[in-house]
Each structure stands twice: as C-alpha cells, then as structure tokens.
C-alpha cells in the first residue's frame with residue numbers, strides 16, 4: 344500500500360521519543376534559536392567549543408518527530424567534530440534530503456544520518472529535517488537572528 | 494403573471510451523493526487511496542458548473558470590459574455585472590454598487606484599512622480586533638496603526654475559543670474607529686456573536702468589518718440584517734476560482750472613502766491637472782479585473798444557492814456533531830476550539846504525535862487535512878500549543894470521510910505507539 348516506515352524509521356521514532364542531548368548546557372559558548380513557521384517547530388541549540396572542535400552540544404524545544412529526531416541525531420554526530428567537518432556534513436545532509444529518489448545517500452559520510460533519506464519523498468517535510476542544521480549554522484556563525492527554514 | 498401563488502414545493506432533499514457527483518476532483522485517488530478531502534477551510538473544490546463557466550467564458554465571451562463597443566466586450570461586461578448582482582443577492586446587499594470585486598478576502602481587508610484609515614483614522618483612535626483573527630485581519634490593522642498612530646486593541650479569547658464578552662464591552666468605546674472581527678474562526682470553528690458586536694460598535698459610531706472568509710460558504714449571510722459596514726469573503730473558499738474575492742460596503746461608507754489604487758477603470762476623466770474618480774463600485778476597481786473569476790464565482794454562488802445554504806448548513810452541522818463525537822473517542826486526542834456556537838472546523842492535537850506527523854501519515858491514506866498554525870499564531874500561543882491538525886467540512890463531506898479520518902488518525906497513533 345504505502346511505506347510510511349521509509350520516513351518514520353525506527354531510529355527516527357526512537358530519537359523522537361527519547362531525544363539525545365536534550366536540555367541545556369551549563370556553560371555554552373554559543374547558542375541560537377531555530378523556527379519553522381510552517382509547522383511551529385521551535386528549537387534552541389547550545390554549543391560548547393574546544394578550540395575549533397564542538398566539545399558539547401544540546402538542544403531544547405518542541406517540534407514534529409522529523410525535526411526532533413533530526414536535532415537529536417545531529418547533536419550526536421557533530422560532537423567531537425571540527426567546524427570544517429560539520430560544514431561538510433551539513434552539505435552532505437542537505438544534498439541527501441533534497442536529492443532525487445535514485446541518488447544513493449553517501450552513507451559512509453553520513454552514518455546514522457542516512458535514516459533521513461526517506462524525507463526526500465515528502466517535500467513538505469524537508470524543512471523539518473534541516474531546521475536543526477540551519478540553527479547549528481547560525482549558532483556557529485554567531486548570527487543573532489532566529490534561524491528559519493524559509 | 495398569474496396571481497395564484499405557486500404551490501410551495503417542498504425543498505429538494507439534500508443528497509450528498511448527488512452533490513459529490515458534481516465535483517469531478519472527488520473521484521480521484523491520492524497515494525492509491527480514494528481522496529478524502531478535509532481541507533476545505535484552506536480552499537474548497539469546484540463543482541462542474543464553475544469549471545464549465547470558466548471554460549465557456551474563455552471559449553465564447555472573452556473580451557475586456559467597459560472599453561469596447563464590440564459585441565464580445567459588451568457580452569463580457571454584462572456577464573461581469575451580472576456576477577456582481579449575483580453576489581449582491583447572495584449577501585443581500587441593498588445595491589449592486591455596494592459590491593466591490595477584489596482578489597481575495599485579504600485584499601478586501603487591506604482596501605478598507607488603507608482607505609478608511611487614510612480618511613478617518615488618526616492618533617489616539619483605536620482599532621479593535623480579536624484574539625482569533627486570521628493574520629490577514631491582523632497585519633493590515635497593525636500597518637494602519639503604525640502609519641497613523643492609532644492603537645490596536647485585542648479582545649482576548651477563552652480556552653474554549655470564545656470571545657471574552659466583558660472584554661468586548663470594555664474594549665469597544667468612544668475612541669473606537671473600527672472593529673474588525675472574524676465571523677467564523679478558521680482555526681477554532683467558533684461562530685462569533687457579530688450582531689452584538691456590530692450593535693455595540695454602532696453605539697460608539699465605529700464601523701465594523703466582518704471577515705466572512707469562512708462564514709460565507711457555511712452560513713446564510715444577510716449584510717442588511719447584520720447591519721455590518723463591511724463584509725469580506727474570498728471566492729476560492731466559496732467553491733469558486735482563486736483570485737476573486739468580494740467586499741461589501743455600505744454605499745454611504747464607500748462613497749466617503751478615497752480610492753484604494755489608481756489606474757484605468759477607476760476614473761471618469763483624467764487630465765494632468767485633475768482626475769475625477771469613477772462612481773461606486775468602479776472607484777475601487779482599478780485596472781482590468783478578474784473577469785473570468787467573477788463569472789466563475791457567480792456560477793459557484795448559483796450552484797450553492799441551488800443546493801440551498803440552509804440545507805448545506807444543516808448537513809455540515811450533523812457532520813460536525815458526528816465528527817466531534819468520533820474524534821472525541823480517539824484516545825489521547827483533544828479538540829481545540831469547543832465553543833458552544835461552532836461550525837465546520839475540527840481542530841485537534843494528540844498526545845505524543847505532533848500535528849505535522851499526523852498530517853503526513855493521514856495523507857498517505859488519502860486523507861487531506863491541514864496542519865500548522867492556520868495563519869492564526871496568536872490562537873496557538875493562547876492555547877499553548879505550536880500547531881493543530883485541522884479537518885474542515887464542506888457540502889460534499891460525508892460521515893465516510895470522518896470515518897476515514899478517524900481510521901487514519903488511529904494509524905498515526907500506531908506508528909508512534
């Protein structure tokens with residue numbers, strides 16, 4: 344009939360239910376807010392740096408399963424990475440969720456994040472998947488504005 | 494004419510099966526499932542009569558209006574003016590010149606905000622709106638206040654989604670210049686006591702604009718009985734085309750208002766020294782209008798009144814009660830908007846499943862609903878929720894549609910169990 348499991352994979356459902364790195368850091372170096380006006384998803388992201396490396400990261404807020412799981416999995420995968428590595432990862436992630444169906448995601452680079460490949464079949468949900476990433480970028484760049492997916 | 498009164502024919506029984514046959518799109522499938530269209534508050538589907546009227550206009554009558562002496566131009570002009578009279582009868586305006594064609598409800602509101610604002614609103618004046626307005630009935634007034642130094646007052650709403658009536662009485666006062674109020678809320682379904690608000694506002698010589706974007710296709714409208722100064726509606730929710738809307742304004746109000754936009758058709762003469770504006774309603778209709786849209790809208794109104802708005806309203810009331818009880822039995826589901834006087838809207842949230850996820854999952858089962866803030870962010874803030882899932886009814890909705898929705902919502906719960 345249809346395969347919702349392509350979108351709502353177990354990993355996504357799990358991270359939605361039990362988001363990792365959810366809450367606040369004691370001494371964040373940077374933080375940013377993200378907002379998706381289309382569905383009302385809101386999140387706050389906090390980062391603690393060790394030089395050029397993300398030592399710790401946490402997020403808070405409310406959102407749909409896709410945006411929450413995406414934020415949760417993102418925090419796991421950027422921890423311990425340099426900013427250059429994070430930028431490269433964001434590009435690969437964005438490419439995956441906006442690619443044509445037949446393009447294989449770069450699973451080696453994306454690791455667990457490739458569970459979001461199913462999102463590309465749901466154009467209305469792409470913004471949910473990238474909200475956390477946009478917020479991360481504005482936190483890193485120190486922009487004061489609220490990051491939006493618009 | 495015969496003096497013998499015609500035998501009062503029993504009104505034709507409302508038959509939703511017959512109605513559905515008139516809407517071609519309802520026969521299609523989505524994701525391999527029969528379409529269950531429950532996003533009518535966003536826009537309604539179009540009956541064959543409307544689609545045919547558009548095709549017929551472009552096939553047989555297309556010409557610009559008010560400008561030609563040739564046959565087609567006259568035919569198009571006449572069809573356009575007939576459409577205006579159809580709208581006039583539909584809302585029971587006293588005169589056809591009280592009907593201005595706009596692009597949509599939003600443009601009607603902006604027209605009034607700009608034009609009334611320019612002529613009659615200044616510093617210290619107050620504009621009153623409510624906490625359940627659509628963004629299109631908030632932002633134009635905010636802009637007006639910014640421009641003129643007037644103040645915006647907002648009538649708060651209860652958790653059930655009703656206006657706090659003491660606040661209505663308190664906020665409408667001697668400083669009030671205009672009250673803008675939604676007739677039927679698109680995110681809550683509340684039907685507001687606009688008669689009382691209009692009466693109160695008139696005691697203070699304030700004008701009232703009723704946002705009828707949602708009410709015009711669910712409730713019989715009589716602008717003279719309401720005694721509102723302005724009433725706006727939008728064609729695409731009224732089973733008509735997109736890009737056409739209507740503004741009703743009392744002639745004496747419209748007469749004293751300056752034009753909204755300048756251009757062709759809205760003038761009677763132009764020299765570089767002086768331009769004289771055209772009479773009503775043309776003063777407010779600059780440029781070539783959406784001729785086909787007006788004709789399509791009239792076809793939609795003819796169809797709707799042919800079916801009978803009272804019958805449609807009764808059918809939708811029955812479905813709303815059925816849907817309220819069916820959704821109420823879904824564990825973890827909570828309806829948002831439980832006013833005593835409600836129509837056509839079933840907004841809800843569900844424990845553990847975000848509205849956006851509900852929307853995606855039910856769509857896979859062919860059920861089209863809207864999720865989000867429905868252009869009423871202040872309502873979401875008031876209710877302390879980011880968004881709702883919203884099913885909204887139309888004349889072709891059925892109990893089967895509601896059953897499909899309930900089943901699909903159950904599936905969403907399973908996915909997230």
Ligand SMILES: Cc1ncc(COP(=O)(O)O)c(C=O)c1O
Nearest residue numbers: 597598599627629679706707727
């Ligand atoms: C209550 C209400 N007012 C105004 C509007 C605006 O209608 P439109 O976008 O057609 O101008 C809508 C439709 O979304 C509505 O539901």
